[in-house]
Amino acid sequence: MANSASGMAVNDECKLKFLELKTKRNYRFIVFKIEERIQQVTVERVGLPEESYDDFCSSLPAEECRYAVYDFDFVTHENCHKSKIFFIAWSPDSSRVRSKMLYASSKDRFKRELDGIQVELQATDPSEMSFDIIKARAI
Template identity: 80%
Template sequence: MQSMTKKKGANAASGMAVDDECKLKFLELKSKRNYRFIVFKIEGQQVVVEKLGGHEESYDDFQASLPEDECRYAVYDFDFVTDENCQKSKIFFFAWSPDVSRVRMKMVYASSKDRFKRELDGIQVDLQATDPSEMSLDIVKSRAL
């Protein structure tokens, strides 16, 4: 007989749960601007917070916190100045899937991405990257404007 218990927040299609801390920390980034970035990883059958980046951390620090050989999701609060000299910020969602990561891992991250992204209300720009050049600061700047 199948168990009727279901993980909190699990989705029947992907079977992936989203830890409440993911949503809580994202809300803090979005509304209170407590963090510059958040890196998320899939552990077992759920998405969890792996790293919180403080405001003193740079975009280089953010990129350095993504493993070279494993997939991750991340959000980054990008501050910029428009051509009209207005200070703005946009929240980027990154799906980091390096070419050298395991095929199974890439499949799990790809199949869970949209479901996870829906849990984070307020994402303004979505970027998929398979190597660091695809998420360079120049690309982020061009996508922000």
């Protein structure tokens, strides 16, 4: 279960919650945290379907790395309702170097565990994942 590159395991709850987001749409977003002490990715927070993109952004810590998935609903130019699941690697400049390296080395392995990611975004600053950027990447 551990990743040979980083030694990181993925808690089963991460996959279960993601599956619920993808298939049942029980959540708007999920924030994942690496528990360094036990070398495992865990679910830190889930956002209810009625929560907004601002709620999602405010759930990411200003000075710590996280992974997150966000289910983005939008309307196409042809007036079709669609949604895309974004994977966001949040790595603020102010976070610890060790933490940034750990999240970077574990990202691809963790992302592979979440089958159904449609768009990937890396952000070091809130402006790099503004609502306009998310919207532009979705369409």
